[in-house]
Amino acid sequence: MKNKIDLIDKIDKKIAKLEDEIRQTPYHKGTEHHLGRLKAKIARLKEQEEKIKKAGGGFGFIPKKEGDATVVLIGPPSVGKSTLLNKLTQAHARVESWPFTTVKVIPGMMDYQGAKIQIFDLPGIITGAASGVGRGREILSATRSADLLIVMVDIQTRNKIEPIFAELKQVGVDLPTLTVVNKIDLLEENSFSSEKVFISAEKEIGLANLKKKIWEKLKLIRIYLKRKGDKPDFSSPLILKEGQEVKEVVRKIFPHDYEIKKILLWGHSALFPGQQVSLNHRLKDEDILSFDLIKTSLK
Known part of the structure; x- marks a missing residue:
């Protein structure tokens, strides 16, 4: 294995x-x-x-990536990962009150800001996972396909956060991470660390903030298209990574039998509305692009 x-x-x-x-x-x-x-x-x-x-x-761990980004939930058994997956994606994962209910990867798709964000719930990991205990090495390796790793514990397993990061480091996993503490509805204290995201998946407390944090950590941006003479189409944005350029939009939407004559830009990265830009122009969230195309002959 x-x-x-x-x-x-x-x-x-x-x-x-x-x-x-x-x-x-x-x-x-x-x-x-x-x-x-x-x-x-x-x-x-x-x-x-x-x-x-x-x-x-194996359990078929290394799932196929779909959507605009992939997020993986990892943490100890019975901390509410499946409940969270269900609340974020309507995945209908099995939820029970005993540990190790999840024995394979459970996928779901979260719609947020026009993006399709794939989320995987992995089986719970225990101490010694990096050495193969509880097939932990296989579980940890599945995180490599992610764009973001959510390390999830609950109020009773907060002491497991650092050991989980140590296990990940031991197998060479180095990804953007978000630490989530679940079941805060059972917590008496009212002060929470700003370094972690506190939620109650079952009571749906803090989920809107969690979605926002996921979006920010993934560093996704929305790009809208505008036909010449029409208004921009704000219903279906193209989703790119922060820092990507106009050429990424071209690769996504245009076949090779079109030649681009002119590219016009509106939005945060434009010096002025309708600025003409090149393929190497770096885009920002909610920029609007309009392409003047010439159809070329097929070879």
Whole structure:
């Protein structure tokens, strides 16, 4: 099992490196072939990874990423992770009052600010997880696919926060994290640390703030499109990562048989309304783009 996890980890790192190269490569006719080769390599690596996952053993931990971002819930058994997943995503995960109810990855999809945020509830981990206790190494390795890791405890297991981070460090997991303390409705004290997010999943206390914190930690931005002569379409934003450029929008929505004549911009990153910008312009949340296109002949 360890060899299987290590192999998948190596493939994930190769995919991440290729995806980074795609992001750094300017998009124009001279780079189309190169970008196509990079995407083909990623497709082959993902196919290889899928075969490894299906080759027996384990609980099917390393789930397929979908949506605009992926969040993983990890923590001790019976702290309310499944309840939280149900409240955030309507996933209908099984919830019981005894530990180890979750024995496999439970997926859900949270709609927030126009983004589809995939959330996975992992089985609870116990002391020694990084050494394989309770199949903990396999569980911890599943976090590598996430964009954000929520380390979740309750008011009775707050002393487990640092040990969980130590277990993650031991297996080389280094991701953006958010620490959540559940069941505050059972807590008598009223002062809470600003470094953690305090909630009651069952009573739905603090969930709006948690969603906001997830959005902020993921560093997602919304980009709206505007047809020439029309008003912007605010109903279906494109979701990008903070710091990404106009070329990322182009890669998402335009086929190769279109040539971009002009790009106009409105919003926080524009010097003035309707500013003409290049593909390398860095975007900000709620920017509005309009593209003037020329259809080229198909080869």
